[in-house]
Amino acid sequence: MGGTAGTVGGRAEQQDFRSRVRGTLLGVAVGDALGAPVDAADVEEIRQRCGAEGVVDLVPAYGRRGAVTHLTQLTLFTVDGLIRAQVRRDTGAWHPPTDLHRAYLRWAATQRDWGPDERRKEDGWLAREEWLYVRRDPTRTLLLGLGDDRMGTPDAPKNPGADGPEAAARSAPFGLLVGWEPQLVVQLALECATHTHGHPVACLAAGAYAAVVHGLARGDSLDGAVQHALALLAQRAGHEPVSDALQQALGAVRQGIPSPARVAGLAGAGTADGVLAAAVYCALVGEDVRHGLRLAVNQDGPSAPTAALAGGLLGALHGDTALPPAWLAELEGRPTILELADDFAMEMTQGPALHGPAASSPGWLARYPRA
Structure with missing residues (x-):
């Protein structure tokens, strides 16, 4: 795996980048929290429970409004793994899929343990956030994929028949590697998807989603970012299901007023390609x-x-200030999400000043240990 962290230009560009990073991570979490209470319900059930317009505001789940699921939890550990990969690069070790796998294993520990082990300083600060030590309906595929230390790879993926959307749903942070070439972003997301979801559709959907976020984080329009992702997908064997799904999404835009039926038609059976298209x-x-x-x-x-x-x-398209503030106010884990987003933005823009051969910040290395 190649690639570099890259740098973001002047102060205005750095502020824009931080807003997009915050927007991406908060956007994932807000969408997750909005959908969590009705995730297994069809539209008629949703209307029976929430009124004729369905879900229009946050609805309680897991005992509170604004609760997030394993999708947000894993997205946060993706960010943690990416920062740790950059920090570990100083040691001469540079294999981001391994660092991401270790981060996902730290998430898996939150699903088994009662709470953080303060003695394990090498886990870093995110793994010591007590609110993450709850099970929010992680799928059996995730738990099996991360149930042992063996890392999935493209040649030997975990759960080769798993084609669900969970790997794609944790892959937005890969797209925030704006200093990377787009094809490397796709490759990293694809490789890290194999840690739990080995079906080509799941892996390619994760890569395509990361590519779209990457385009948005660089300032592209959404349509332009999707078109660029399609061009990148076309270079990969077996891309047709994901490419076709994205083409259907683009075509549906011109088919009249949006409706639940049109969204559900794109989502199909709930596989990664359909959910991405929807x-x-x-x-x-x-x-x-x-x-x-x-x-x-x-x-x-x-x-x-x-x-x-x-x-x-x-969130990647518009930045954090476009997200509904009333929803953010009740979002579970918002302080953690913002702290992690700002750490990611600082690492990607100021990394050499935080750690390197000449000097390192002890505080930064305590947050993101090289071990």
């Missing part, structure tokens, strides 16, 4: 972030992953 469609046709996320939730397909994917796209 999320892209909702982000494209939404009048604003609120409207796009409501479209993603109020449909027959899986609400939480569709809205999480759409939220990541809308």
Whole structure:
């Protein structure tokens, strides 16, 4: 795995980048929280529970409003793994898929343990956040994939038949590697998807989603970012299901007023390609972030992953200030998400000043240990 962290230019560019990083991570979490209470319900059930318009605001799940699922948890550990990969590069060790796998194993420990082990300083600060030590309906595929220390690879993936959207839903942070070439972003997301989801559709959907976020983080329009992702996909064997799904999403934009049936038709059986297509469609046709996320939730397909994917796209496109503040105010883990987002932005823009051969910040290395 090649690639460099890259740098973001002057102060205005750095501020814009931080806003997009915050927007992406908060967008994933807000979409996840909006869809979580009705994730297994069809649109009629949603309307029976929430009224004729369906979900229009945060609804309680897991005992509170604004609760997130394993999709947000894993997205945060993706960010943690990417920062750790950059820090570990100083040691001469440079294999980001390994660092991401270790980060996902730290998430898996939160699903087994009662709480953080303060003695394990090498785990870093995110693994000591007590609110993450809850099970929020992780799929059996995730738990099996991370149930031992063996790392999936493209040649020997974990769960080779798993084609669900969970790997894609944790892959937005790969797209925030704006200093990387797009094809390397796709490759990293694809390789890291194999840690839990080995089916080509799941892996390619994760790569395509990361590519779209990458384009948005660099300032592209959503349509332009999708078109670029399609060009990158075309270079990969077996891309047709994911490419076709994205083309259908683009075509659906021109088919009239958005409807739950159109979103559900794109989502199909809830495989990664369909959920990605539905999320892209909702982000494209939404009048604003609120409207796009409501479209993603109020449909027959899986609400939480569709809205999480759409939220990541809308946050990367518009930045954090476009997200509904009333939803952010109640979002579970918001302080942690913001802290991690700002750490990521600082690492990607100021990394050499935080760690390197000449000097290193002890505080930074305590947060993101090289071990």
